[in-house]
Amino acid sequence: MKLRIHVTLKPGVLDPQGKAIEHALAGLGFAGVNGARVGKLIELDVAEGTADADIDAMCRQLLANTVIENYRVEKA
Template identity: 75%
Template sequence: MKARIFVTLKGGVLDPQGRAIHHALEGLGFDAVNDVRAGKLIELDLADGTSDEDIDAMCKKLLANTVIENYRIEKGI
């Protein structure tokens, strides 16, 4: 069983990496970009039957820092 965890910075948290990507896109002539926010994708290969609670606990305890980040779990791909 697989799960994908998408970790993104909360709104209002400054994202210098996203800003640098934005500038680079503008430098390439893509001036349609209003904003860029960069995040992380973490792919987990899990034992079958791993509970939703366990996956959520993994996110809360380590994969995301909920002071500054949000996470979204996508299961079974």
């Protein structure tokens, strides 16, 4: 079973990498970029029938830092 896990910074958490992208796009001449935030996209291939609770535990224990990051699991 393929999972796609989106890990994004919580609103309010500073994102220097996003800021760098925003400035770099402006520097390249792309006007109208008002914000950029960078997160992680983790594609996992887990055994068929893996429980949602296990997937959640993987995210909490390893994949996302829930103090500053949100995560969303998408089954593909």
